[in-house]
Amino acid sequence: MLHTLHPLDPSPFGVVAMLRTRPEELDTAARLAVGAGIRWTREDLLWHHVQPEQGVWRWERYDRELGVLQAHGVNVLGLLCYGTPWAMSIRDAHGNPDIWSLPDLSAWSDYVSAVVERYRGQIHAWEIWNEPNSQTFWHPKPDPREYARLLIAGAEAVKRADPQAWVLGCNTGDVDPWFHRAVFDEGGWDCSDIIGVHPYRPPHTPERTDMVGDLLQLAALSAERGKVKPLWITEIGIASFPGVDGASEWWQAVHVLRYYLLALASGLVEKVFWYDFRDDGGDPNEEQQNFGLLRRDWSPKPSYEAFRLMAQTLEGFEPNGRFELGGDVVCLRFRRGEEERYAVWSSGKNMRRPVPSPSDRVTLLKFPEPARQIEAVDGWVSVDLNSCPLFLVSA
Structure with a gap:
């Protein structure tokens, strides 16, 4: 039976990891997001947090966090990842279960179904794993056939728990047509409602690196199969730090605007999620701590103000050439x-x-x-x- 999928908030303006904060700061995070015109956030519901042991489920953290977002009217793209120690067969170099490898698929399906069922009324779109084409997030090395198996099992579990939910597949680090095609050929195309991608370009502008041209390649892969499925950029960003791949805070703001505007104006991309909402740390010289629109002390960077201007100006508008x-x-x-x-x-x-x-x-x-x-x-x-x-x- 074919099911009509949940209607989604049409706003294209999203961020990543709004909830990486202490419980007492959740309301502050949500208010600042709404104040900037942010209507979506991509949040991981980590398997090893939800089910650290077989048969043990821990929901308190996510119940609390998602409740705050719902109260403020912020939509959630749920990220289902990674493994959990008791469900892994591969060990890392230290002999520990490797949670970035292919898990037991029966246990994986149970986790996915349980999470989707619990948050069925709050989350309508689910992303299956993060950057499976990356050596960082798929061990021992990226394997599109393995990922396709995980994607298919995850998508089936999502639809069992909520037949109207949307499934995002691939979600690759950068645009990777070879990986997308290989996953599609193994059945990943049929079970994905939306195709995810992370077209990072630091330190270059999207024009210089032809980001839109790369996105057109993904659209062409869709067209080969008779239908162009929606594209969501579920991560993109540049850190405000002095390293070779970084930018000044002002130049980060320029990147925010040009990434969003070119992606949305292409007519290929429905939503863009900036990585990330708030700096992960306070070291100004460490790249991974400085991707945020907000500094660690919650003060707004120029990129936050630029984002707010863009969202206020273009909310409800569609690309027109x-x-x-x-x-x-x-x-x-x-x-x-x-x-x-x-x-x-x-x-x-x-x-x-x-x-x-x-x-x-x-x-x-x-x-x-x-x-x-x-x-x-x-x-x-x-x-x-x-x-x-x-x-x-x-x-």
Whole structure:
């Protein structure tokens, strides 16, 4: 029997790991997320936390955390991963159960079904494992056939517990057409409602590395099978730290805007989740501690303010093509009903030049500058462009 899937909040604006905090800070996290226009968060429900021993289930932590999110109206993409010690057959170099290897699939299915059943009314979309094409998260080495077995078993367990739930498959680190194709060929295509991907590009901009072109490759793989399934970017980010793959806090904010705008304007991507919501630590020189929109002390980085401006400006708008203005100028169009809004920037040199205007009088919105209004002349306005996107909104 075919089931209609749950309707999902259409907002594209998400983050990762909002709940990595102390219980007394959960409400603070949720309020700051809502204040920035964040409507989705991707949260892992780790098997070894939920079921540390066979027959022992521990729900208190996730009940509490998910309850806070529900109270604030934040939607959750549930990440089902990794192994749990008692269900693993592979041992690591120290002789311990390797929870990043293929688990016992019967036990895995029981875990998935139990989690989905418990949170059936709160979570409607489930992601199966994280970056299985990465040596970090799949031992002893990435194997698309093994992952396909886990994905199929997990998807079947999700649908048994909630036939209307959405299943996200693949969820690869970077765009990996070979891995996607191999998983699809082993049955992973049929059991996935959405295809997940993590197209990290640090320290480069999405234009320089042709992120959209890479996403088109995944869409082409879908088209080969007769249907283009939705793409969700369930992780993307750049750390604000001084290393070779890092950026200044201001440049991180620029990356937030350009990653989201180009991904959404492509028409291929439904949702984007920034990794991550808050810095994981306080060492300014450590990459993994500095991906957040917020610093560890909860103070907002420039990227948080840029995210808020973007979400407030484009919530409810859909991609509507782009203007081809030549050179390094990017001008993207978004539409809601009869209203259009534009996002424009230069991917090269700073410049002043005319660009199309959505109305006779427009408000210019640009982080971190104050809003201002100008008059259009024959449908065009002259504006200063640099690497940071400028939004043009009908006044």
